[in-house]
Amino acid sequence: MSSQSQVRWIALLRGINVGGHNKMPMAELRNLCAGLGWQNVATYIQSGNILFSAEGSTSALEKQLAGAIASHFGHRVSVIVRPAAAWPLYIELNPFPEASASEPNRVMLGLAQKSLAADAAERLSEFAASGESIAQRTDSLWIHYASGSARSKITPALLDRLAGSPVTTRNWRTVLKINEMIG
Incomplete structure (x- = not known):
């Protein structure tokens, strides 16, 4: 090659x-x-x-x-x-810049293996509690776990089901570090 x-x-x-x-x-x-x-x-x-x-x-x-x-x-x-x-577009489209600056470990970028269901964020928002916010940008989901993700009802299984395929998330610090490694 x-x-x-x-x-x-x-x-x-x-x-x-x-x-x-x-x-x-x-x-x-x-x-x-x-x-x-x-x-x-x-x-x-x-x-x-x-x-x-x-x-x-x-x-x-x-x-x-x-x-x-x-x-x-x-x-x-x-x-x-x-x-x-x-990758730089994900950073540009982050819907939670203030929370990312103050709580970078509580803002998550979620990427699905297949095309994201068009209404994934809307459907996930029905499960949001404790100040959680969810947004969808292009092929990404963004979740701000205002009280942390440990007790959230937005579980990996729920993410997968409503997104339409397996989803993995990375916190804002990791998103930025990956961008830095890309150069």
Whole structure:
């Protein structure tokens, strides 16, 4: 593969290294990605944020990585891939800039594996409590957990159901760090 035709991507894994479940050492995950022929592989923290260069479509890359993880680690995890070039738009479209500045760990960007249901935010808002706010921008969901996410009724299962496919979330600090790593 020539690196000139490769695109820079971000893969987000859902539910790894949480509470002792779906353990994946990042060095091993980077080696696994390199073994797929992906280049310039980098990870950020233990929650499964991978930057890489490769050829392919989002769905093909998602399937390739999910299959490799299942084979190598024995875990079935949701993989959501986006072009790195799209990442700055998420930052620009953040509907909660004040909360992001004051409570960056309580503002979450949610990305779905497939096209987001057009009414996902509206339907999720019905479950919002304790000052929670939800907004939808292009292919992203944004949630401000004003009182934290621990006791929220907006659970991963509910997110998946109302979005129409698996969703993974990243807090504002992680969103900014991924953007910084893109350069």
